[in-house]
Each structure stands twice: as C-alpha cells, then as structure tokens.
Amino acid sequence: MNLKPNMIDQIRSVSLQSENEGGLARDALNLILERNWFKLFVPKALGGEMAALPDALKIFEYASWVDGSFGWLTTIGAGGGYFAAFMQPDTAKSVFSPPQAVIAGSGAPTGTAVRTEGGYIVNGKWSFCSGSEHATTFTANCIIESNNSDNPEIRAFAFSPEQVEIVHDWRAFGLKATDSHSMIVNNQFVADERTFSLTEQLAFLDEPLFSYPFLPFAQATFCAICIGISRHFLDEAKSLAERRQQAWQSTRAGRYEFIMGLIRQADNQLSSASRTFYETIDQSWNSHMDQQPFTPEEITEISKVCQRTSRTALACVQNLFPYMGISAIMEDEPINQIWRDLQTACQHSLLVPFEGE
Known part of the structure; x- marks a missing residue:
C-alpha cells in the first residue's frame, strides 16, 4: 500500500505548484492509477480490487496524509466504483474495465x-x-x-x-x-x-460493499481524508517547531516546549478519535459480513462517529495553528496549505453535525 519515501517527497515537493496550476501533477495521478486505487471498490471481474471498506479507508487516510488533494482525488475517484453494481452489466464493463477508468x-x-x-x-x-x-x-x-x-x-x-x-x-x-x-x-x-438508480442493484449481489448503507459509507470515506490531512499537519507542525527551536527560544523562553506539548496533546486526541472511528467501522463491517441488518439507530451512530472524528481532526489543527508563527499565514508555506486543505475537506455537509452535537 505505502509509497516509497522518494515518491512521497516528489508529490509534496510539487504540491504548491499543483495547486497553483489547479490540478494534480501527472506523476502523482499515475501513482494512483498504477496502484489501482481508483478501482478499490470496482469488482475484480472488471479489473478492480473489491477492497473491504475498512481496508480502503486506511488507504484514503494514508493518501491524504501524503497530500490533501492527492488523497481527496484518490477517495472521490474510488468512490465512483460503488456505482458498478447499479449499472447495467454491459455498461459497467465499458465504464470500469479500461485501465485508466475513473x-x-x-x-x-x-x-x-x-x-x-x-x-x-x-x-x-x-x-x-x-x-x-x-x-x-x-x-x-x-x-x-x-x-x-x-x-x-x-x-x-x-x-x-x-x-x-x-x-x-x-x-x-x-x-x-x-x-x-x-x-x-x-x-x-x-x-x-x-x-x-442506487435503489436498484443489478449485479454483483454477493459483494457486501454494495449493500452497505450509502450515507455512512460516504461519510466514512470523507472522515478518513480528514484524519490523514490532520496527521500531516501535526507532522509538519513538529518539523516546523524543530526547525525554529533555536529562533523561538531566543525570543521567548519555553515557547518550543509549550508548542511541542500542544502537538503531543493534539496527537493523543486525534489518535483516540481515530481509534474509535475505525473500531466503529470495523464493527459495522463485521456485522454486515455476518448478514446482520442495520438498524436506523446503528446508521445514525456511524454517522455521528464520522462527524465527531472529523470535528476532532479539525479542532486539533485549529488549536495549534495560532502558535505556529507568522510564516504559517503565508499561502506558499506547506503548513498553511495543509491547514487550508483540512478546512475545505471538513466543510463537506456530510461531516457537519447540524443538530449541534
């Protein structure tokens, strides 16, 4: 699943250039295609991976940790595979079988x-x-x-x-x-x-993904993106603090230690929320594999966990951002880009708990 370190460095090295150009670099797009990540939810008969939902979520988180736009496009592109079971079989074959299909x-x-x-x-x-x-x-x-x-x-x-x-x-x-x-x-x-129509499954009736409720499926994929981008921010915040340690200490004693403490606190909060998220999805997936029908209450709870987790991912970043120095407000700084990417991902309406939770 993981990319080689030089591949990660390459994607991140052109990330700001990619956003200036408005699209993912071709090399980064090719990495998604080469790993068949756009076909994570496409049946194997059509050249896909037919991944279990929990396994795919880990890939979405990882890709989003590499880079926000890279992870978002991986996730959105893969999500289209959900439609394969609802199209006419010949149509699904023509849509999804080509190697570069997305x-x-x-x-x-x-x-x-x-x-x-x-x-x-x-x-x-x-x-x-x-x-x-x-x-x-x-x-x-x-x-x-x-x-x-x-x-x-x-x-x-x-x-x-x-x-x-x-x-x-x-x-x-x-x-x-x-x-x-x-x-x-x-x-x-x-x-x-x-x-x-997503209410009329026409094929691949034995594949459990296609009968998993669509709303929590979508919310879980978006939540995984938020976890990955938030983790990237915490990594970049730690790297920035280490690079600025001497300068910060010379202007304000204890600043470095204070910020590193905040980073550790945020990391613990994110890890705890992420653990609950994956435990919830794993449990729901295992029950689904055992052919246990979802109750409305269970679907609601999955949705709430996805929303709470994404809110935690955002809060961890928001609490840290003011302490990262004046350079963090500059759009050409990686930490600023990561912050903006997370704000944007968390703005998706499926992740906003409108009931005020």
Missing part, C-alpha cells in the same frame, strides 16, 4: 431529463465534480420531468467526456489541485442502458 460527477439532482425513444434528453449543471480533468466517465443525478411533480423520479446518468462541458470555476482556498469544477450537459441524449 468517474467524476455529482450527487445533487440539479439536472433534468425528458423521456424520449430509447433514452432521455438531459440538461443540467452540476458543481464540485472533483477529478473533472482526468475523468473517463461523468455521472450525475437528474429529475425526470413528468406530470407527477409532487413525487419526482430521480435517476443517475453516465455521460461520456464529449457530452460534458467543464466550467473552470473551482476557486476554493483549499484542495485547489482537485479540479473540482462544474460540468454542464446541454441537450445530450443518454440511452436507457446508461442510466441507473
């Missing part, structure tokens, strides 16, 4: 589809399509236009790249190298076999 898209139903012979005419615009510049297939949800406006049908559509216009509007202050742009589809025909 999906970008959106789950928001901000498009419309009108029924026509053999398929649909689709129009819409979808935001935040991470990996848009290297995707081989785009997926998005649409509202099916009909007379039943009170209970509209929503279906997902799989577009080829030539059917999609990319709008370069990803201007977030973090995760800048993720190509999370909007996409537009204008009067494109999509055949019936290129549509699907």
Whole structure:
C-alpha cells in the first residue's frame, strides 16, 4: 500500500505548484492509477480490487496524509466504483474495465431529463465534480420531468467526456489541485442502458460493499481524508517547531516546549478519535459480513462517529495553528496549505453535525 519515501517527497515537493496550476501533477495521478486505487471498490471481474471498506479507508487516510488533494482525488475517484453494481452489466464493463477508468460527477439532482425513444434528453449543471480533468466517465443525478411533480423520479446518468462541458470555476482556498469544477450537459441524449438508480442493484449481489448503507459509507470515506490531512499537519507542525527551536527560544523562553506539548496533546486526541472511528467501522463491517441488518439507530451512530472524528481532526489543527508563527499565514508555506486543505475537506455537509452535537 505505502509509497516509497522518494515518491512521497516528489508529490509534496510539487504540491504548491499543483495547486497553483489547479490540478494534480501527472506523476502523482499515475501513482494512483498504477496502484489501482481508483478501482478499490470496482469488482475484480472488471479489473478492480473489491477492497473491504475498512481496508480502503486506511488507504484514503494514508493518501491524504501524503497530500490533501492527492488523497481527496484518490477517495472521490474510488468512490465512483460503488456505482458498478447499479449499472447495467454491459455498461459497467465499458465504464470500469479500461485501465485508466475513473468517474467524476455529482450527487445533487440539479439536472433534468425528458423521456424520449430509447433514452432521455438531459440538461443540467452540476458543481464540485472533483477529478473533472482526468475523468473517463461523468455521472450525475437528474429529475425526470413528468406530470407527477409532487413525487419526482430521480435517476443517475453516465455521460461520456464529449457530452460534458467543464466550467473552470473551482476557486476554493483549499484542495485547489482537485479540479473540482462544474460540468454542464446541454441537450445530450443518454440511452436507457446508461442510466441507473442506487435503489436498484443489478449485479454483483454477493459483494457486501454494495449493500452497505450509502450515507455512512460516504461519510466514512470523507472522515478518513480528514484524519490523514490532520496527521500531516501535526507532522509538519513538529518539523516546523524543530526547525525554529533555536529562533523561538531566543525570543521567548519555553515557547518550543509549550508548542511541542500542544502537538503531543493534539496527537493523543486525534489518535483516540481515530481509534474509535475505525473500531466503529470495523464493527459495522463485521456485522454486515455476518448478514446482520442495520438498524436506523446503528446508521445514525456511524454517522455521528464520522462527524465527531472529523470535528476532532479539525479542532486539533485549529488549536495549534495560532502558535505556529507568522510564516504559517503565508499561502506558499506547506503548513498553511495543509491547514487550508483540512478546512475545505471538513466543510463537506456530510461531516457537519447540524443538530449541534
């Protein structure tokens, strides 16, 4: 699973350049492809790894520790493999079998589809399509236009790249190298076999991942990203403190020891939260493998653990950031980039406990 140290150094050495250019360096993207990480959730019959959820989460955390955008794109790209079981088998084969196959898209139903012979005419615009510049297939949800406006049908559509216009509007202050742009589809025909619904599993019925509840699945993958980026920040904070030890001590006695104490405290807090997170996911996965159905209460608890863990990952960083010196506010400093990446990842609505927990 792990990359060689020189590979990690290479990714990190061009990280700031990558965010200035708005996309992941080609060498970094190739590392994901070479390790088949975009296909962690793709069935082996289609050239994938069909990884167990707990194992995949460790990879997402690790990739995010290497670099925030690198980890985000690994996770989002891999997550598209979940759709393989819900597409028509021949469609899934054509989408996922190519060695460089990866999906970008959106789950928001901000498009419309009108029924026509053999398929649909689709129009819409979808935001935040991470990996848009290297995707081989785009997926998005649409509202099916009909007379039943009170209970509209929503279906997902799989577009080829030539059917999609990319709008370069990803201007977030973090995760800048993720190509999370909007996409537009204008009067494109999509055949019936290129549509699907996550409530209708059509294949790979014996693979447990595809019957794991989708909401906690998604929340767990995002949470793993937050853990990895937070760990990277703590490592960088320790390295920065060691580099600045003499200068800090000359201007304020005890500053280095104080900051190192905060780093140790944050590391303990993150490790404890991470341990609870993985124990919760492991337990839910093992129960699922034993074919024990999820209760609504269990699904809610998994969601809460994911949210609490990501909040802890963010709090550990927030508590440390003010003590890292004036250089930490400069965007061309690695610690600033890591901080911005974590803020951005934790902003995802699936990780925000809106009930005030």
